[in-house]
Amino acid sequence: MTGRRRFPLSAAAILVVSVAGGWLLSRAGDDPSSNEGVVVLSPGSTSQDPTIGTNALNTGKAFPVVEVESLDGAAITLGEPTGKPFLVNFWYSTCEPCKREMPALVAARDRYDIDIVGVNPRDSAEVARDFADDYGITYSLLRDPNGASLVALGVGTFPMTYLVGGDGTILEQHAGEITAGKLDRMLTAITGSQ
Secondary structure, three states, X not given: OHHHHHHHHHHHHHHHHHHHHHHHHHHHOOOHHHHOOOOOOOOOOOOOOOOOOOOOOOOOOEOOOEEEEEOOOOEEEEOOOOOOOEEEEEOOOOOHHHHHHHHHHHHHHHHOOOEEEEEEOXXXXXXXXXXXXXXXXXXXXXXXXXXXXXXXXXXXXXXXXXXXXXXXEEEEEEEOOOOHHHHHHHHHHHHOOO
16 A cells, blocks of 8 residues: 555656746746756758758859969969850869769760860869879869869869859759769750760
8 A cells, every 4th residue: 555655646746846847947938048058949940060061052053253273373264154065073183083083074075065174172283283194184174272163152072063054054063973974964965966
């Protein structure tokens, strides 16, 4: 019988503590100074962890006009519409997916009537030039040592490729290693060549 009396007393004690605690917590919200250290979750808001690399969605937007430089250090304006479509590929020499996609980009440059530009934000001109020699790169390579193009486009991962129309509109973007098949599909659609 003693075991049965303890259960109602324990249940009553838990109920009193729960009600009192709930009342104290609800009162704490009335005084802003009592909310120090309290985390409020807002189900309608989202935020991105800035340490996770992502790429902004730019399809349909204008490719930004930015200042970059040639491998010789000359200032170059990238992104001004010329009436002709072009492809921009962001890469750097120690990026393994960048290395793997280089032959496909070189083949696309040789096969299609389109300007391809490789933009390197990390390597020195010498490293980029040696890389181009090793991989037989025949298209223009530019450096963006200040990261102006990365910031303007919201590039967070490499490689990153943009197909830009003659009017400067980004028609398609591809994050990660691009394949020869994907390049053929993109470039056939815009150039009409097979």
